[in-house]
Amino acid sequence: MPIARIPRRVTVFALGGTIAMSGDQTRGVTPSLSAEQLLAAVPGLADSAITLEVVDFRQLPGASLTIPDITALAAAIGDQPADIDGTVVTQGTDTIEETAYLLDLLHPGPAPIVVTGAMRNPTLAGADGPANLLAAIRTAADPQARGHGCLVVFNDEIHAARRVRKTHTTSTATFRSLTGGPLGYLVEHTPRFLGTPLQRHTVPTGPGRNPRVALVPVVLGDDGAVLEAVADRVDGIVLAAMGAGHVPAVLVPALAALAARVPVVLASRVGAGPVLESTYGFPGSERDLLARGLVGAGDLHPFKARLLLHTVLAAGGDRSTVRRAFAVAGGYAPSHTWPWPIAEL
Structure with a gap:
């Protein structure tokens, strides 16, 4: 008899960025696609048996996100029901290396946060957004991801927020962890972690202060x-x-x-x-x-x-x-x- 799969629940928070952009070459692309539209463009998502909730949290290019935006996002993630297995955040890649680490510092719970995006917008041939989004959802839903804090999943690699860097302006392999390497990879749509989670350190949210x-x-x-x-x-x-x-x-x-x-x-x-x-x-x-x-x-x-x-x-x-x-x-x-x-x- 086939083994019954335990249903998994993941919330997708959409913040905008290249992954959500549309337009043309004359005027350039801008973030406009909703979370529902992003998910509708992902082949194979319906076969994952993962229940998805969606939140259109912001609609901004990555460069326009602020620390208060990400602090508010961390609070919204923390307010989710206890039976949510993981969270995916889609956003512009310009600031992923920063937003992911800030989320890691502000998220004390064991359920993972997985940040992803795209280097090629949906109007281009070979757009990488759908593949990255599917990989991020599968990672967020995987029990092995618990306790890892905030992760960045891109190009079928899994990176710790503390280590990851954007290293190229256009390459789909832009995200690298120069110290320590990736935490794992996706193989045949399945996350494979290479070791135990890094020791996590979080900071309590301050009382409305925004130091410069x-x-x-x-x-x-x-x-x-x-x-x-x-x-x-x-x-x-x-x-x-x-x-x-x-x-x-x-x-x-x-x-x-x-x-x-x-x-x-x-x-x-x-x-x-x-x-x-x-x-x-x-x-x-x-x-x-x-x-x-x-x-x-x-x-x-x-x-x-x-x-x-x-x-x-x-x-x-x-x-x-x-x-x-x-x-x-x-x-x-x-x-x-x-x-x-x-x-x-």
Whole structure:
């Protein structure tokens, strides 16, 4: 006798983006398709035996989404019935690497959130949206995905929100995890995870605060003009430094003074590998900057570090909380020292 499949329930939240765009070459494409229209274009979805709920949450290009948008989305996902097995979010790819990590930080429950989108809009030959959406739904419904927090599913690869990056402006294989690789793949429409879930760390939603956190890159010959321009207008700064956490020596006095007033997080602009702690000792080295009060980001990319700093400050975290959170998220300290309760697995 055939084995009866347990019915699974997934909610799809549509936010717009390339996957939902229509138009023509004369005027360009814009987001206009509803969640129902996206699902209607997915071959094989009816054979999945997955019950779907749909929510048209936003209708925006990915570049126009905001932190309050994603905070509201996290709240809406958290308010779903307990029997929802997973959630899929469709959106523009411009900001997936950021929105997915923010959702990961704000979602404490075990049911997975899976973010996906498309690089080729529905008017083009070989549009990838339907395949990505089907893969995301199947992953969100799979019991193996529980405890993984927020995932990005694209091109039949499953990535952790904490690691994933958009690496190409047009390729359908744009999403990569340069540190650690994918968590898994879809094979014959079935998710296959390669290991146990990453340890998850979440931050409680703050009481309506929306701190301003700047991301400042450091470049060859940098004289500090950009840093000076934003210094008095922010609640915190993430510095995208050179190499393993280095800046020109001329920036050191300004950074030390700034770190005495607001949290300044030291990340690397390289995109893979950690900020070091004690290898180099020259003025402007990681050792010098950390001794002057900057907070190391470890292996968090600057984009992710900015979101972590924002959520910690929004939750009312002080300097000690910021340091503890980055010590764990950056890989410097064990998980049990995270400032808040560990998320469910």
